Amino acid sequence: MGVTEMGKIVAVVNQKGGVGKTTTAVNLCAAIGQAGKRVLLCDIDPQGNATSGLGLQKKELQKSSYEVLTGSATVAESLRETGFENLYLLPASMDLAGAELELVDLPRREARLKEALSLVRDQFDYIFMDCPPALGLITVNALAAADTILIPIQCEYFALEGLSQLLSTVRQIKKLYNPHIDVEGVVLTMYDGRLNLTQSVVAEVKRFFPRRVYSTVIPRNVRLSEAPSFGQPVQYYDNASRGSQSYNDLAAEFLKQNAMQ
Numbered sequence: 001m002g003v004t005e006m007g008k009i010v011a012v013v014n015q016k017g018g019v020g021k022t023t024t025a026v027n028l029c030a031a032i033g034q035a036g037k038r039v040l041l042c043d044i045d046p047q048g049n050a051t052s053g054l055g056l057q058k059k060e061l062q063k064s065s066y067e068v069l070t071g072s073a074t075v076a077e078s079l080r081e082t083g084f085e086n087l088y089l090l091p092a093s094m095d096l097a098g099a100e101l102e103l104v105d106l107p108r109r110e111a112r113l114k115e116a117l118s119l120v121r122d123q124f125d126y127i128f129m130d131c132p133p134a135l136g137l138i139t140v141n142a143l144a145a146a147d148t149i150l151i152p153i154q155c156e157y158f159a160l161e162g163l164s165q166l167l168s169t170v171r172q173i174k175k176l177y178n179p180h181i182d183v184e185g186v187v188l189t190m191y192d193g194r195l196n197l198t199q200s201v202v203a204e205v206k207r208f209f210p211r212r213v214y215s216t217v218i219p220r221n222v223r224l225s226e227a228p229s230f231g232q233p234v235q236y237y238d239n240a241s242r243g244s245q246s247y248n249d250l251a252a253e254f255l256k257q258n259a260m261q
Contacts, residue, residue: 007040007124008258009117010184011146016162017133019154020189022049023224024250025130027243028150030233031251033086037125040079043092044069044113044138046099050130051091054082055231064093068116069141070102075120084233088124096138103137110137110177114145135169143170144177148184153205155191155198155217160208183212185257187250191217216250219243 012025022045029041043050044065048058067073068090079090103109117127128150129142143149149170153159174181186209192198206213218224221243227234234244 007038007121007127008148009121009127009129009146011129011131011139011142011149012152013131013139013142013149013166014151014153014163015133015135015139015166016154020152020187020218021133022047022053022130023228024150024152024187024189024218024247025128026050026053026228027224027233027235027247028251028254029087029126029128030084030235031248032126032255033084034235034248035251035255036086037255038086038088038123040075040088040090040120040124040127042075042090042113042117042127042129044090044096044142045092045130045132046094046097046138047132048092048094048096049228051089051093052231053228054084054087054089054233056080056082056089056091058091058093061091061093064091064096066093066095066099069096069099069112069138070106071112075116079120084236087233100136100138103141110140110144113141114178117145135166140169140173140177143173143181146178146181148182150184151186151209152189152218153186154189155195155201157197157201159201160204163208183209185254186213187216187218188213189218190220192220214250214253216246216253218246218250221246 033039063073063078223238223241224243227237
């Protein structure tokens with residue numbers, strides 16, 4: 001599906017932490033926004049790193065993804081303009097950590113995010129969700145709502161560890177709640193082409209996900225790791241950096257693929 005009247009919903013997911021998931025969500029969204037598309041990034045990770053990475057103070061939030069999931073606020077009431085081009089944020093607050101437990105007792109607990117996002121879908125070209133590094137009820141909500149999943153994978157020895165568990169969860173979601181969910185793509189992060197290990201990980205990931213691995217890879221880059229502490233996507237922090245150029249290339253590749261669908 002290209003950009004139609006209904007925004008495409010993409011879950012950025014890997015239950016393994018430290019793989020560049022939030023970095024990918026924030027900087028890919030910023031790059032797509034700069035390319036002229038209206039983008040909503042939903043921070044549904046209790047760590048709230050996408051929220052602080054876009055310059056919002058979690059303590060000052062009145063409404064957040066927690067209120068949306070528990071039903072006390074709508075997405076429209078809770079989202080914020082970020083000050084970055086075409087980029088809007090549904091922020092995460094500290095309360096989100098308790099949402100897993102609260103969701104258990106709520107009706108249609110796996111479909112709450114899907115229902116909430118359906119009300120704003122036509123206002124955006126793309127809606128991305130930065131998921132928690134766990135396969136709990138919040139991630140299940142994201143997978144039930146998503147058209148596709150985007151999986152960041154770190155180029156390291158245990159890169160594929162746990163991915164079969166993620167894909168088996170996706171198969172369950174497909175069967176129970178969301179028959180149309182598919183893999184958008186796999187993005188290789190923290191890439192260092194000088195290491196033999198990196199080359200063998202890339203080959204292994206491509207075997208695991210034939211035709212789904214983006215040709216753009218994200219290098220290890222100091223600017224990428226510095227940008228969040230300044231509350232900015234890397235394009236606004238240092239647009240000339242390799243990290244920024246890589247995410248701009250990834251956005252171009254993502255948009256080209258979606259235009260062809």
